Amino acid sequence: MAGDVHTSTHPPLPPTTEEDRLARLRLLRSRRVGIATYHRLLAECGTAAAALEELPALARAAGLERYSPCSPADAEAELRDGRRAKAQLVFLGEPAYPAALAALADAPPLLWVHGQSALLARPMVAVVGARNASSLGTRMARRLAIDLGAAGYVVASGLARGVDTAAHHGALTSGTAAVLAGGIDVIYPPENAGLARDIAAQGVLLSEQRPGLQPQARHFPARNRLVSGLARAVVVVEAAARSGTLITARTALDQGREVLAVPGHPLDGRAAGCCSLIRDGATLVRSADDILEVIGPAAPEAPRQPDLPLVAPDPPPPAVRPAATMAELHRRILEKLGPSPLAEDQLIRDLAVTATALAPALTELELDGAVTRQPGGLLSRSH
Numbered sequence: 001m002a003g004d005v006h007t008s009t010h011p012p013l014p015p016t017t018e019e020d021r022l023a024r025l026r027l028l029r030s031r032r033v034g035i036a037t038y039h040r041l042l043a044e045c046g047t048a049a050a051a052l053e054e055l056p057a058l059a060r061a062a063g064l065e066r067y068s069p070c071s072p073a074d075a076e077a078e079l080r081d082g083r084r085a086k087a088q089l090v091f092l093g094e095p096a097y098p099a100a101l102a103a104l105a106d107a108p109p110l111l112w113v114h115g116q117s118a119l120l121a122r123p124m125v126a127v128v129g130a131r132n133a134s135s136l137g138t139r140m141a142r143r144l145a146i147d148l149g150a151a152g153y154v155v156a157s158g159l160a161r162g163v164d165t166a167a168h169h170g171a172l173t174s175g176t177a178a179v180l181a182g183g184i185d186v187i188y189p190p191e192n193a194g195l196a197r198d199i200a201a202q203g204v205l206l207s208e209q210r211p212g213l214q215p216q217a218r219h220f221p222a223r224n225r226l227v228s229g230l231a232r233a234v235v236v237v238e239a240a241a242r243s244g245t246l247i248t249a250r251t252a253l254d255q256g257r258e259v260l261a262v263p264g265h266p267l268d269g270r271a272a273g274c275c276s277l278i279r280d281g282a283t284l285v286r287s288a289d290d291i292l293e294v295i296g297p298a299a300p301e302a303p304r305q306p307d308l309p310l311v312a313p314d315p316p317p318p319a320v321r322p323a324a325t326m327a328e329l330h331r332r333i334l335e336k337l338g339p340s341p342l343a344e345d346q347l348i349r350d351l352a353v354t355a356t357a358l359a360p361a362l363t364e365l366e367l368d369g370a371v372t373r374q375p376g377g378l379l380s381r382s383h
Helices: 004-008 018-029 037-045 050-060 072-086 116-119 135-150 164-168 190-202 221-230 244-254 267-277 288-295 322-337 344-351 355-367
Strands: 088-091 112-116 124-128 152-156 176-179 204-207 235-236 258-260 371-374 378-381
Touching: 004 267, 018 037, 018 050, 018 072, 018 088, 018 112, 037 050, 037 355, 037 371, 072 088, 072 152, 072 355, 112 116, 112 190, 116 176, 116 204, 124 164, 124 221, 124 244, 135 152, 135 164, 135 288, 152 164, 152 221, 164 176, 164 190, 176 190, 176 221, 176 288, 190 204, 221 244, 235 244, 235 267, 235 288, 244 258, 244 267, 258 288, 322 344, 322 355, 344 355, 344 378
Parallel strands: 124 152, 124 235, 152 176, 176 204, 235 258
Antiparallel strands: 088 112, 112 204, 371 378
């Protein structure tokens, strides 16, 4: 697969100096550098500073003549904004980074964390569901959260209206984690500002976005993958037949998490998603006991010790990429991709090329904005 370079070095060695932390932040915030490109460049170049030096050349190869990476001033401004929000910046590979997220193929290279960061080391269950939840739905979410907290689990959710809000309230005293779609200091919906303050005091808020970022529609699926990625299991309380909650459930399955659902009346549209999940094999939930029967007790997990080399390997020499050959490969990639996501390994098979040959071409197309990477190793054509 084209992600083999990333997989072989995942998780990366954490930054060891403030200069390296700033360089990694600049690399991730540079225009058209997503998570996969970040990991690939860091693996190929050896350091974030070296990757930043390489970026303009990659952009020129992709046809962008006026490309500049994120400036030191912009990165330093983000650090100041984070400190102003009383948040901590945690990089992938550092001890405070959640082990469950570190195991994801699209693990965020960094997180802004505000609150009781020690909760991120405890086992979690995600409780999610409809924003326009019924009274019974919110009561169920709150009851499950209370009982899961009593059993030793931290309850994760997305701070949305309805089920998410009820779950956070239920687990506030025992431990809850709220993943934000926007910046760590941007609370959405606004009416949950008081709840967010309570979570910051007793639980933990986290975001992969820069402080001050107002959430947009594309940020919510990315947020949802972190909600499910943090947890051993995802419990769906209410969900419409076509909803973001069901996307979270599918993402959880892709991540190897258990998916459970609370049944509802077939004539209630808010129960349609749960009924479909149960029909397709999700465990039916009547109480927290049903959840604990599937995932077991909340015994503390031993800290994951990644197999890391004692000495960082030398970066590979830059590959020679003749312009004509690369242009032809770009054309073939764009012919195969459309608006519907395609798995990267399927693209390799369709093109009959090696992962080594495909990786730099995808990087250049990402920088050019022609290809978009999505959670789960999927690719689509941007325009």
